[in-house]
Amino acid sequence: MNTLGYAILSALDRKPCSGYQLVDYLEVLWPAKHSQIYPLLTKMEQKGLLVYKYVEQIGRPGKKVFSITDTGKETLDKWVVESPTDPIIRDEFLIKMYSVWLTDEDNAKKLVQDRISILEQKVTSREKKIVKMEKEQESKGLDNVSKDFGRYILYSRRNLLDKEEISWCNWVLNLVKKKTSETFDRPSFHLSEK
Structure with a gap:
């Protein structure tokens, strides 16, 4: 089974959901x-790793709500303790940045500004979810045995990474504005509190 399959099992182990809901839940794990x-x-x-229950909906087509089976849980339990493979990063934006010298200043700035805009929207949306998770956990206490713990730390990680990428994008914008005739200061990145 591929990594997406394990991501699906992980999400379904938290709670049953439809395929449509899985796309949203997997956003910080393994976008698909x-x-x-x-x-x-x-x-x-x-x-036999999962089963589904067909749910009728009023005014909309019915949907399948998937749940993990005992076999699926056993498969997930065995996989979760294995050492992970090296991460693979496939990001079209990074290829465009690598080739940014082929375009003019205005197009280069637009590429970076568009990326900043997208990241800011994601950070804002994710922060609302993080705050909701924190409020839900205040009464229960957030610890590493809670099913919500992994989701909470991954949403927080993704937000930190996106905030750092926004900082990097702003640094790139400054470089584009300075052009190549001046010296460039390398960015100094830091992890900040949310």
């Missing part, structure tokens, strides 16, 4: 599209 998730759900169901 509906076209990737639905065929994999079918294969995983055929292997």
Whole structure:
């Protein structure tokens, strides 16, 4: 099974959900599209790793709500203790930055400003979810045995990374404005509190 399959099992181990909900839940774990998730759900169901319950909806088509099976939990338990492989980063924006010398200053700035805008929207949305998680955990106490702990720390991690990327993008914008005739100061990044 591929890593997306384990990400799906991890999400379903927290709570049953539809394929549509999985896309949202997996955003900080292993971003995937509906076209990737639905065929994999079918294969995983055929292997006995998950089951689904068909739920009728008023005014909308029915949906399948998936749950992890005992076999799925056993598979996930075995996998979670294995050493992970090296991360793979595939980001079209980074390729464009690598080739940014091929465009003019205005287009370069637009690429970076668009990225900043997207990241800021994600950070804002994610921070609302983080605050909600923190409020929910105030009464329960957040610890590493809570099913919500992993989700909380990954949302927080993603926000820190996105904030640092916004800092990097602003540094790049300054470089683009200075042009190549001046000396450049390398960015100094730091982890900040949210």
